[in-house]
Amino acid sequence: MDQTTSSLPSDFIRDIIDNDMKTGKHQGRVATRFPPEPNGYPHIGHAKSVCLNFGIAAQYGGACNLRLDDTDPSGESMEYVESIIRDVKWLGFDWGDRLYYASDYYEKLYQYALALIRKGKAYVCDLSADEIREYRGTLTHPGNESPYRNRSIEENLDLFERMRSGEFADGTRVLRARIDMTSPNVTLRDPIMYRIKKESHYRTGDAWCIYPMYDFAHCLSDFIEGITHSICTLEFENNRPLYDWFLDQLVEGSRPRQIEFARLNLSYTVMSKRKLLELVEKKVVSGWDDPQMPTLSGMRRRGFTPEAIRRFCEKIGVSKNDSLIDMALLENCVRDDLNEKALRVMAVLRPLRVVIDNYPEGRVEEFDCPYHPKNAKMGSRKVPFSRELFIEQDDFMEIPPKKFFRLAPGREVRLRYGYFIKCVGVVKDPDTGEVVEVHCTYDPETRSGFAPNGRKVDATLHWVSAAHAVPAEARLYDRLFCVRDALSEEGDFTTYLNLKSLEILKSCRLEPSLADAVPGDRFQFERLGYFCVDSGDSSEKAPVFNRTMTLRDAWAKIAEKGK
């Protein structure tokens, strides 16, 4: 019926917005923002938020701002800003000219702070960090009021101005909101609004030595930008009363509403920026963009498409349930998208030499092979065939177990788009006994894979012509961890890293058409998986392909069960 309407996402946040639209809450206006702190590379968890915020804005004819929430100079940098901009763009979202920084609001925020002091709702506190903690009380016991809580407005104004001018050392004074030290919500026990940090900021340099805290800066930044729906994650639920309190004290008119949803957790990986940073710093991975990382830059390098990630974000839904999404769902989205888009080519990862005894020496044929079995529009390419080929080591077994129906002595199989071949002998390494060469005969009547007499074979193998093959390296990636939730296990999370999350194969052989591939190009290596030319280390002389994802592998399952 109405495909467009029925396929629009729906969730509790959109329900709230629908209702606001109905009641005319913001005159029918919807404005959202994606507000990352530039202290790490964005990961797929951020993608969920990006898709939500930009998706909602688009759906309701509103706009979504990109705002760097940079209120703490330590750990923030331009490198991270650039990665965020690059990745949100790559995901396919556009913020027009609305690229904002909380640091651009520093002066305005300072003025708001002065206003709060003048209202008698904020004060400069001289307690040390330890003392503030003691005065704050505990979860079950109320806090005590600071001895500095009742300073005069004039004194507070004077002190706060002197904090700004750099008169006091780090940690000696803070500006606090004057709320309620006995509140059961610890967030409301005179929260800190400003701290002194004589630290250079990556954007404002040394212009400031006091920096606003998240709770004070965020609600006002939202207000300044005219945000209507301020969507954040569940852990900020406790902060919502404070978000509202600052706005109640300081502004008039229609105000943003904070709505919290559950952040994304994915099985077999970790999402915390701190943990990811640790993996980078300890060189467990090669960098933020290592293809094993759940970062958007890592996934891009691995070969994931923005469409697949967006589809995934849509499919997981939005709720307030703490959840751990099955990695298999992401993998399914990636395969689903690549299945449609990727050109099929042949590549042999672990080569095994095949000699076709009855094929004339020196003869070369070319087969025209379609790039996609279901989509002729994707064209075709020529693949050379000759007497000596490579096939996959896994495609031959001297003593085949039950249900293995690939090549074995005396058995006939089809070479994809080529001939039927029959194994007539093997050559073994005299020392190891390992099969190093397989001898076959071909049936000239079966050219391009059909037997005129209707004879069937059980398997079709991919292959490359030995003399024409392009040597390459393949990096086989798998899940980063070997347990669903490494953080919930005993001990350090790094002890649960998957030792086989990267396997490097240096003697792969590709069909000649792949010589033209450039970084970022994606293919399906038939029967193996989806691969992408690496954008970091691949060169024309030494091509490197990253395995994005294996194909689903029914044989692997059978083999696994047999063990």
Place this chain on the structure above:
RNA sequence: UGGGGCGUCGUCAAGCGGUAAGACACAGGAAUUUGGAUCCUGCAUUCGGAGGUUCGAAUCCUCCCGCCCCAGCCA
């Protein structure tokens, strides 16, 4: 022992008092020049538990249980 949230299939998730959608996963089968893709089929008598209200409850009420978040001058 305080406050704020959340509990529907293995994993997500619809459901908003009228008799448990869908997706992934899993298991069978069909077809197949990728053991891929595709196509069928199966997969919650029951909604954390116990009471109660009602002709009727996953949806309303009561009590209980479990999990997550909050005591950074982080966000």
